[in-house]
Amino acid sequence: MNSNSVRTLALALLVSVAAPVAAAPAPVTEVGSGGTAIERLERMLQARNQMQLDMQRQLDQMAQELSNLRGNVERNSYDIQQVVERQRDLYREIDDLRTAKSSAPKETKSTDENPSVNYTNDQTENAAYEAAVNLILKEKDYQGATKAFNAFLQKYPESVYTANAHYWLGQLFFSKRDFEQASKEFTAVSQFKDSNKRADALLKLGLIAQKQGNTAQANQYFQQVIDTYPDSTSAKQAKNAM
Incomplete structure (x- = not known):
C-alpha cells in the first residue's frame, strides 16, 4: 500500500x-x-x-x-x-x-410529694427567675437569658429554682451544641434528687455522651433514666436512644 x-x-x-x-x-x-x-x-x-x-x-x-x-x-x-x-x-x-x-402558701414551703411546685415568697427572687424565663419564651433572647440565669444563680445560690436555672442553662447550651458547658449544667441538675428536671437532665447527659462518641457512658445514663424513672417520657426516649 x-x-x-x-x-x-x-x-x-x-x-x-x-x-x-x-x-x-x-x-x-x-x-x-x-x-x-x-x-x-x-x-x-x-x-x-x-x-x-x-x-x-x-x-x-x-x-x-x-x-x-x-x-x-x-x-x-x-x-x-x-x-x-x-x-x-x-x-x-x-x-x-x-x-x-x-x-403558693404564704410562707416558703417545699414538699417531697410535688417538687415541681417549690415556690418562694421572695417576690424579688420570683421576679428575677420569671424574667429570665421570659427572655426565652417571650423575647427569644437566648444570649440574654443565659446571662440572666447565670446572674440569678450567683445572686440566689440556695434558691428553690436553682435546679431549674441550671436545667435551662443546659438547654440553652445544648441547643447551641456547646456540649461541654451543657454537660456541666445538666450534671448540676442531676445532683438534685427531687428535681422534676432530673430525668431529662440525665437523658441529655446520655445524648451528649452519645454525640461525643462515648457509647458506654451514654448507655449508663440512659439505663439510669429507665431504672429511676421507668414511667416517664424521658425513659421512653432513653430506650429509643440506646
Whole structure:
C-alpha cells in the first residue's frame, strides 16, 4: 500500500471518529487556521475533549454544591427539631411556674410529694427567675437569658429554682451544641434528687455522651433514666436512644 493510500485511510478513520462532534462548532481561529485536514481534525478533537473536561468539572462542582445544600437542609431540620423541643419544655416550665404561683402558701414551703411546685415568697427572687424565663419564651433572647440565669444563680445560690436555672442553662447550651458547658449544667441538675428536671437532665447527659462518641457512658445514663424513672417520657426516649 503506497503512502497516498495510507494517508487516505488515516483521513477516513479520523473523519469517522470526529463525526459526533460535527455539531459542536470549533473556534474560528482553529477552523480558519492553516494546516492539513488531519491537523484540523486533531484540533477539533482536542477542542471536543477540552469541552468534555470543562463540562465534567462543572458537573462535579454542581454535585458538590448539591451535597452541601443537602447537608445544610439536614442540619436545619435538626436545629428546628431542637427549637421545637426547647419551646415545648419552656411552655411546660411556664405552666409549672404559674401553677406554683396560684397554689403558693404564704410562707416558703417545699414538699417531697410535688417538687415541681417549690415556690418562694421572695417576690424579688420570683421576679428575677420569671424574667429570665421570659427572655426565652417571650423575647427569644437566648444570649440574654443565659446571662440572666447565670446572674440569678450567683445572686440566689440556695434558691428553690436553682435546679431549674441550671436545667435551662443546659438547654440553652445544648441547643447551641456547646456540649461541654451543657454537660456541666445538666450534671448540676442531676445532683438534685427531687428535681422534676432530673430525668431529662440525665437523658441529655446520655445524648451528649452519645454525640461525643462515648457509647458506654451514654448507655449508663440512659439505663439510669429507665431504672429511676421507668414511667416517664424521658425513659421512653432513653430506650429509643440506646
